[in-house]
Amino acid sequence: MSRQDATDLLMGEKEGGVFLVRDSISIQGDYVLCVREDSKVSHYIINRIQQNEQTKYRIGDQVFNDLPSLLAFYKLHYLDTTPLIRPAPRKVETVIAKYDFDGSDQDDLPFRKGDILTIISKDEDQWWTARNVQGQTGSIPVPYVQKFDSQQGITCVTQSLREGHSPTTGHIEPAKRTNVQRKLPAYARVKQGRVPNAYDKTALKLEVGDIIKVTKMNINGQWEGELNGKVGHFPFTHVEFVDSENNDGIDDS
CATH class of the missing domain: 2.30.30.40 (SH3 Domains)
Structure with a gap:
C-alpha cells in the first residue's frame, strides 16, 4: 500500500487512533505505522534492525522484540495526539x-x-x-x-x-507487456500524461509528446529513464518506443 492509499483509507475513518501497518516503499524490510490523528494521518517509520542475531523493531527511541509488542505499547501510550485505538478495516475490492x-x-x-x-x-x-x-x-x-x-x-x-461490448466489437485492448529485449538506452514518446504523487520524489512527470531516454526496463512495469534533465521512473504503459527510422527531431546528444 502506498502512502497516499493509506492516507485516503484512514481519512475515511471518523475517529482518531485508527491505524494500519504497511511496508515501507523507500526502505525494503522496514515498515510504516500510519495513524489517524486529529484531522491528519501521521506516518511513523519502523526500522527493522539486527541486534546479536536477533531481529528487533525501532520506532523513534523505542525498541521492541516484535511488531505486536510495539503495537501493544502504543495502545497504552500516546504517539502524538492519540494512542492506537483499533486497526483500520481491510478494504477488499x-x-x-x-x-x-x-x-x-x-x-x-x-x-x-x-x-x-x-x-x-x-x-x-x-x-x-x-x-x-x-x-x-x-x-x-x-x-x-x-x-x-x-x-x-x-x-x-x-x-x-x-x-457491454464483446471482445470483438471494440473494447479497449490493454497495453500488453513486452518481453522484447531492446538495446538501451532507447527513446520513447509519452502517449499518456501523468502527474505523480507528491510524495514520490523519484517519479517523472509526463506530458503527451515528451521524449524519454529509457535506461532500464523493469519487469514490474516501472521503467527508468531521463526526461528534462531528471532521472526517475514511470509506467511503461504511458510511453511507446520511437523506432530508429522515425527519430526525426530527436537529439542524441
Whole structure:
C-alpha cells in the first residue's frame, strides 16, 4: 500500500487512533505505522534492525522484540495526539469480468465473463494482480473488468454485462507487456500524461509528446529513464518506443 492509499483509507475513518501497518516503499524490510490523528494521518517509520542475531523493531527511541509488542505499547501510550485505538478495516475490492480472458503469459490469471475476482494489488495502470474464487492468483488486464459492488445485487451486474461490448466489437485492448529485449538506452514518446504523487520524489512527470531516454526496463512495469534533465521512473504503459527510422527531431546528444 502506498502512502497516499493509506492516507485516503484512514481519512475515511471518523475517529482518531485508527491505524494500519504497511511496508515501507523507500526502505525494503522496514515498515510504516500510519495513524489517524486529529484531522491528519501521521506516518511513523519502523526500522527493522539486527541486534546479536536477533531481529528487533525501532520506532523513534523505542525498541521492541516484535511488531505486536510495539503495537501493544502504543495502545497504552500516546504517539502524538492519540494512542492506537483499533486497526483500520481491510478494504477488499472486487471486480467482475466483462469479457473472457485466456491469458498469454504464465503469470496471467485466465477468467470468463461474469467471474468475480478480488484485487490483491494494483501493480500497473493496465495490469493488476487478482485472486479468483478457487484461490488462484495472477495478472489481469484492467480494461477486461469493472468494479463489482455486491450491495447493488446480481441483477444490476447482469444488466451491465448485457449492455457491454464483446471482445470483438471494440473494447479497449490493454497495453500488453513486452518481453522484447531492446538495446538501451532507447527513446520513447509519452502517449499518456501523468502527474505523480507528491510524495514520490523519484517519479517523472509526463506530458503527451515528451521524449524519454529509457535506461532500464523493469519487469514490474516501472521503467527508468531521463526526461528534462531528471532521472526517475514511470509506467511503461504511458510511453511507446520511437523506432530508429522515425527519430526525426530527436537529439542524441
